[in-house]
Amino acid sequence: MTIKIPDATREFLNDAGELSRFAGRFFYEGLRPRYEVREFVRQCYVVGYKSLPLVGLTAFIMGLVLTMQLQPTMVYYGVESQIPAMVGISIVREIGPILTALIFAGKIGSSIGAELGSMKVTEQIDAMEVSGTNPFKYLVVTRAFATMLMLPVLVVIADAISLYGSFLGVNIYEKTSLLLFFRKVFENLEYIDVVPAVIKTFFFGFAVGIIGCYKGYYSSKGTEGVGHSANSAVVVSSVVIFILDLIAVQITDILT
């Protein structure tokens, strides 16, 4: 008796296999010369700079709102002095990385998907190939490296801004100094809170870049295909980010 795999499952497994192969090719081609350094630097700038305002704004609001919502409960139990510690840990361990990564996926993942998709459809990728350029190295390797490197940087900035938002939130109810607030935050933060949180963001960044590129690179003909690439780049990378987060939390648990 043969087992019949439903079409949707088969398609999903196919896609996952193709994506893994694509990621494998990234490492194969990325480690071999020629290195497209100029394009890589340009991508770092584009990827980092473009998402900074949005990331900064959401991080700020998140820190502020989180603090304001915690305030009444903490006051009720008489532990309002613990707000900086609590907010600090939740931002650094979880909220900062995941929120930034999701915004990054929405902003950068979709733009990479759309850009490569339209390059594919209008034969720009073919044109690169006949101009003595390996389009995989020039387009995919540079972008995936750039996202992998820039997301952790963005997360650190977002954490800082978010904590500042929280500081302002605390100040609505009682006056504290910035120094005192941050001392309370860092007193309660340990390496085990910070290091895994930073490491996982490299994986989040890589996922956003490689999935955006994959969706764009294999975009189907027509402008509709481009929209679809952009859309599914965001959906798939967001889901993958949550899955990676789940894995990261398990690994951190085992190690501590």
Place this chain on the structure above:
Amino acid sequence: MPSEAVIQIKGLYKSFGANEVLKNFNLDLLRGESLVVLGKSGSGKSVLIKCIIGLIKPDRGDITVLGQDLLSLDHEELDQIRQKVGFLFQSNALYDSMTVRDNLEFPLRRHTINLSQPEVDDMVMDALNNVGLGHTVDMMPAELSGGMRKRIALARTLILRPEIILYDEPTTGLDPITSLEIINLMNVIQEKYQTSSIIITHDMKCVKIASDRVAMLIDGTCYALGTYDELNASTDGKVRAFFD
């Protein structure tokens, strides 16, 4: 005296899944001639010329370009050949994120490493002036009209002074006057640089003006081959369909 063939295609087969696009296709391009390939939309014309430049790998068959067996070349040898074969893409393929200047510099910088900036600038301006668009050098492709984009793409194709040019539907989507300009430009280039070219088109006016010989791609094979007048005199229904 018959002139030598710069491109020889023998027994070419290519399918995509169950879709057999090319089935035993044979064709020679002679030095200095303009050969038009005619065929319905979807008949595999783009697939054919993408095989010639190594963008699509055929399933079977031989392609010889400038005396070299294309399918046995390694990456560097293929790049060498690609410098001598220009390709004008159906959708122009101008890089949206780059200025006209950067678009033209791209193939130069990529293929030839030791050029000084003044040399590069000269070549770019030279190529642009050739197509009469010197003033657009700092514009983005999105700011140009369809006909201008086609001419910029042509300038980019010419910048490496190719011996062979492959044109994929150079006049499709342009108005009759602009297409005539492009066709005339192609003729001028042909005479000025002594290039050999394969031109893919549906445009019968283009065929009449620009072709030395015409090949008809029907059902995956080279169904008919001859001069415009020879084919125009044919009584075969499939051939006549293009003329009437």
